[in-house]
Amino acid sequence: MALKKQIQELHKRREEVQMGGGEKAIEKQEAMGKMTARNRIHALLDKDSFQEYDMFVQHEARDFDMAKKVLHGDGVVIGTGNITGQPVCIFAQDFTVAGGSLGLMHSRKIVKIMEHALKMKVPLIGINDSGGARIQEGVNSLAGYGEIFFRNTLNSGVIPQISVILGPCAGGAVYSPALTDYVFVVENISKMFITGPEVIKTVLGEEISMEDLGGARVHSEITGNAHFFAENEQDCFKQIKKLLSFVPANNDRKAVKQKPKPPKPEYRIGEIVPDDASLPYDVRDVIRAVVDDSDFFEIQENWAGNLVIGYGRMNGETCGFVCNQPLVLAGVLDVDSSDKAARFIRYCDAFNIPIITLVDLPGYLPGVDQEHAGVIRHGAKILYAYSEATVPKLTVILRKAYGGGYIAMGSRHLRADFVFAWPTAEVAVMGPEGAANIIFRKEITEAENPEEMRQQKVREYKEKFANPYVAAAKGYIDSVIAPEETRNILLHAIEVSVDKAVSLPRKKHGIPPF
Amino acid sequence: MEEIKSQQSKGEAPVLKELVIQGSTYYTTFTRKYLRRQNWVKPDKKKVISFIPGTIRQVLVKPGENVKTDDKLLIIEAMKMMNTIQAPMTGKIKTVFVKEGDCLPKGTILVEFE
Numbered sequence: 001m002a003l004k005k006q007i008q009e010l011h012k013r014r015e016e017v018q019m020g021g022g023e024k025a026i027e028k029q030e031a032m033g034k035m036t037a038r039n040r041i042h043a044l045l046d047k048d049s050f051q052e053y054d055m056f057v058q059h060e061a062r063d064f065d066m067a068k069k070v071l072h073g074d075g076v077v078i079g080t081g082n083i084t085g086q087p088v089c090i091f092a093q094d095f096t097v098a099g100g101s102l103g104l105m106h107s108r109k110i111v112k113i114m115e116h117a118l119k120m121k122v123p124l125i126g127i128n129d130s131g132g133a134r135i136q137e138g139v140n141s142l143a144g145y146g147e148i149f150f151r152n153t154l155n156s157g158v159i160p161q162i163s164v165i166l167g168p169c170a171g172g173a174v175y176s177p178a179l180t181d182y183v184f185v186v187e188n189i190s191k192m193f194i195t196g197p198e199v200i201k202t203v204l205g206e207e208i209s210m211e212d213l214g215g216a217r218v219h220s221e222i223t224g225n226a227h228f229f230a231e232n233e234q235d236c237f238k239q240i241k242k243l244l245s246f247v248p249a250n251n252d253r254k255a256v257k258q259k260p261k262p263p264k265p266e267y268r269i270g271e272i273v274p275d276d277a278s279l280p281y282d283v284r285d286v287i288r289a290v291v292d293d294s295d296f297f298e299i300q301e302n303w304a305g306n307l308v309i310g311y312g313r314m315n316g317e318t319c320g321f322v323c324n325q326p327l328v329l330a331g332v333l334d335v336d337s338s339d340k341a342a343r344f345i346r347y348c349d350a351f352n353i354p355i356i357t358l359v360d361l362p363g364y365l366p367g368v369d370q371e372h373a374g375v376i377r378h379g380a381k382i383l384y385a386y387s388e389a390t391v392p393k394l395t396v397i398l399r400k401a402y403g404g405g406y407i408a409m410g411s412r413h414l415r416a417d418f419v420f421a422w423p424t425a426e427v428a429v430m431g432p433e434g435a436a437n438i439i440f441r442k443e444i445t446e447a448e449n450p451e452e453m454r455q456q457k458v459r460e461y462k463e464k465f466a467n468p469y470v471a472a473a474k475g476y477i478d479s480v481i482a483p484e485e486t487r488n489i490l491l492h493a494i495e496v497s498v499d500k501a502v503s504l505p506r507k508k509h510g511i512p513p514f
Numbered sequence: 515m516e517e518i519k520s521q522q523s524k525g526e527a528p529v530l531k532e533l534v535i536q537g538s539t540y541y542t543t544f545t546r547k548y549l550r551r552q553n554w555v556k557p558d559k560k561k562v563i564s565f566i567p568g569t570i571r572q573v574l575v576k577p578g579e580n581v582k583t584d585d586k587l588l589i590i591e592a593m594k595m596m597n598t599i600q601a602p603m604t605g606k607i608k609t610v611f612v613k614e615g616d617c618l619p620k621g622t623i624l625v626e627f628e
Contacts, residue, residue, distance in 0.1 A: 203567055203568070203569075203592075203617070204567045204617065204618075205617045205619075206619060221546060221547075222546070277540075278538065278539055278540050278541055279541055280530065280540070280541055280542050304545075305545055306545070326540070326542060327528065327542060327543060328542060328543050328544075328545060329533060329542055329543075329544065329545060329548060330533045330540035330541075330542040331542075332533075332535060362535040362536065362538060363535050363536055365535075367551065368554035369551045369552065369554065372554070403536075430536050431535070431536045431537060432538070433536065433538045434538065437537055
């Protein structure tokens, strides 16, 4: 009988903890359009798969009357569970308990699940909803953040780390998400900044709302801090599940293979790219015409749109796509698109995901703002990332590939395994207009009708050099292919690259142009 | 201008603008960030601009006063520090735009030389 009583006591204790900060605090949370920490976990994980740990952890703070305060679970829920059958580690900060503030025991729980994820080599998901450091715990809470950042760094490149911002995430707390691979934000709920609107107002007199300073849209469109934007929490969880279906559980594995499916017939690959190199098109249509089921999962859709990155499957196997987007800023490379591409290439390389590059770019974005923002340093990241990557690298030149942009976009010279080009490809040191102006400057200025001469020289240059055959003659392009042949030849290239093995010089690590 | 055919057929056709790169004109759309970029202007040595947001604590010069390079002009409190603003050149002060207690963002004109 004693056991029965003890079990009753256990259930009572569990229920108490599961109420978090109590009914009132839960009501307040829900009034803000937010789910509670445990409800979020249940909504994200497979039904009944969640196991919670450290439920009965208590803080040990004594200053400022903290000894009297009971904070259930110390404001964070940790545990393991499954997402579409695959194990994951997860933590969710509980805003109903002391505003989700981070104290020492709170951080120790997070660290515990982070270490577990690294040992078991499963993805880590962190749901952030916290007012920040628990001021009463002083330097202990800073120590807690530091320990988390350190483990984010250790975990990086071993397991996927996903941060979900479902509430405020301010001050030092933002650096844990920034160190992880993917940041998810939700409209009107996510807020991220180093210094908040109040500090900015007192110091500068500048008034700005939280949403305009560091809301979901700002981080998805302006800063590039976020990778996925959702309109509500449910939608956000769907995106997380989809992402996890594309990436492997750790760096020793490949992504789980799905059933191969052909692209949808409405994407006709031969009819997407206009002949006139000055006209745009949506490169995502080309991707959709190539990947299984025309299912392309785009990352950072609303930031640096001149370069498109994301995942698609080729005969069931995940591939990472890096593509110039002529529809936005003519598909130029610039500071932001370079950062976007380079980081994604390194992610694919770390997690055994073949990289498919689709090239159509006029070069780099001209402008003082770009030069002064360090486009040299940022642009170099792409060269570094492609050169260093040892996963299969397949490149298709669709149209323009001029100058430095040609080299940067997964060229043979950065050790692409296969480089294909459509007959519309123009591989040249620069565009025909610019090249003719330089090479034939004398002829043009001395001609009776300079404009006519210029046009003629541009035509000549175009005919001679704006094609794929000059580069193919030198072996820089392996094969010139019809657009309709693209999917099959890529599938073949992936198949023959399956056991690709190359080694880099021995080093502790390189020094990428961060 | 030909309309771009998106096979995705999601939403309206975008409005295309011209972008010139290496002598060639391309038709494309602009990003919000690109539209918000600021044109570069040559810095004017005669204008002293605040390099950090903060509050003016002391004004050490008056209009008409002659100063030498590196002379102290102002003290601005920022990030809990008293920062000295020094004269970038030798010359006569034309205008002082700020007074003690002013709270300013970065990039505000503080003092102008003749």
